[in-house]
Amino acid sequence: MKTLNDFNFKDKKALIRVDFNVPLNDNFEVTDATRIISAKPTIIKILEDGGSCVLMSHLGRPKGVQDEFSLKHIIPKIEDILGVEVKFASNCVGEEAETKAAALKPGEILLLENLRFHEEETKGDEAFAQQLSNLGDIYVNDAFGTAHRAHASTTIVAQFFPNAKCFGYLLAKEIESIKKVLEDGQKPVLAVLGGAKVSSKITVIENILDKVDHLIIGGGMTFTFIKALGGTIGDSICEDDKMELALDILKQAEAKGVKVHLPVDVIAADSFSNDANTKVCDVRQIPEGWQGLDAGPESLQIFDKVVNESKTILWNGPLGVFEMESFAKGTIALGDSIAKSTKNGAFSLVGGGDSVAAVKQFGFEDKVSYVSTGGGAMLESLEGKTLPGIAAILD
Numbered sequence: 001m002k003t004l005n006d007f008n009f010k011d012k013k014a015l016i017r018v019d020f021n022v023p024l025n026d027n028f029e030v031t032d033a034t035r036i037i038s039a040k041p042t043i044i045k046i047l048e049d050g051g052s053c054v055l056m057s058h059l060g061r062p063k064g065v066q067d068e069f070s071l072k073h074i075i076p077k078i079e080d081i082l083g084v085e086v087k088f089a090s091n092c093v094g095e096e097a098e099t100k101a102a103a104l105k106p107g108e109i110l111l112l113e114n115l116r117f118h119e120e121e122t123k124g125d126e127a128f129a130q131q132l133s134n135l136g137d138i139y140v141n142d143a144f145g146t147a148h149r150a151h152a153s154t155t156i157v158a159q160f161f162p163n164a165k166c167f168g169y170l171l172a173k174e175i176e177s178i179k180k181v182l183e184d185g186q187k188p189v190l191a192v193l194g195g196a197k198v199s200s201k202i203t204v205i206e207n208i209l210d211k212v213d214h215l216i217i218g219g220g221m222t223f224t225f226i227k228a229l230g231g232t233i234g235d236s237i238c239e240d241d242k243m244e245l246a247l248d249i250l251k252q253a254e255a256k257g258v259k260v261h262l263p264v265d266v267i268a269a270d271s272f273s274n275d276a277n278t279k280v281c282d283v284r285q286i287p288e289g290w291q292g293l294d295a296g297p298e299s300l301q302i303f304d305k306v307v308n309e310s311k312t313i314l315w316n317g318p319l320g321v322f323e324m325e326s327f328a329k330g331t332i333a334l335g336d337s338i339a340k341s342t343k344n345g346a347f348s349l350v351g352g353g354d355s356v357a358a359v360k361q362f363g364f365e366d367k368v369s370y371v372s373t374g375g376g377a378m379l380e381s382l383e384g385k386t387l388p389g390i391a392a393i394l395d
């Protein structure tokens, strides 16, 4: 696996695919700069080698050219984080980009306008990828968050750099973290899967059953399992058409020697709202008119014990409706347990859009071993898929 350290960038132009698809507020200010901060080590290494950087990224899902999706909005944030002036090309291909890239001196950075202003990007157009390839000598992919897309800048462009392509530090670290959990994990290995629906996690569950010793199932997914097992779940979220599958997953887990831990109690609410009336219920006896929105205290104690005994922990998906304060306790308690276990030497990886949001919101970011920068990309990795952006570098 070629990484940055296999190259010296002196007097070279690196064409770097970053994932600067960051959230902006109404004033076009970056509200979470994690993805920019995470790309910094790669950019700095290249500049310190005496090279220059051409940065390319998408932002959002624009339909043609739309000013609100312009990457110019994030220039001040990038400059702030890198401490280097950032030049800008208002079109990612064409004369302006080529002239500005050609004029770059060692130590300088050029940011290209949003790649998705051209539909050729998402279509994986080869001619467009070739135009991009003209802007650099070495192609560096550091965009883990977009590595599951076979787009021009993430995948197709790599073919124009047969001997000059590599992973950036961030992408390499993401690959290493997933490997540390799914392949080389110190036992016992635990996966905690939460979130809303079984349907969005089926392939992940099936793939990780071969890799883990313990599986905690929480969040909205719980109720499809409980109902399938004969419990009464009141108005809790449930996918009736996935009940058979849930039973099959439990059977597969048993056959593979994986211990599955479902909640035994829940915080039930009489409506889906923060100020609903709540009570602790046996998970198998939730009354009509009530719905389980968080894990209950006994479940949290059981989960804490399992987490504490684990040496490798993967966490994907919150344990409850953490966006509402009344139902965030389970997710916070789980974060606490994982933080404690990490402090005691376990390796913990948090991935997935909402679990990462929860970890940041509740201040666990620095208390776990690694927080992934990818949502969909992480999920597809956990499903056991080879991501096209990664395969294109390995080719």
Ligand SMILES: Nc1ncnc2c1ncn2[C@@H]1O[C@H](COP(=O)(O)OP(=O)(O)OP(=O)(O)O)[C@@H](O)[C@H]1O
Pocket: 194, 195, 196, 197, 200, 218, 219, 220, 221, 237, 292, 293, 294, 316, 317, 318, 319, 320, 321, 322, 323, 351, 352, 353, 354, 355, 356, 375, 376, 379
């Ligand atoms: N008991 C519950 N009832 C209803 N919704 C729930 C329940 N528990 C958790 N959720 C909801 O599940 C959502 C998160 O599910 P999701 O599967 O998207 O998580 P994720 O895996 O972290 O994110 P992603 O799918 O983006 O990777 C949250 O919005 C949360 O409110």
Ligand SMILES: O=C(O)[C@H](O)COP(=O)(O)O
Pocket: 019, 021, 060, 061, 145, 146, 149, 374, 375, 376, 377
């Ligand atoms: O935020 C993400 O998950 C990545 O930047 C990919 O974005 P996309 O889902 O629009 O391809």
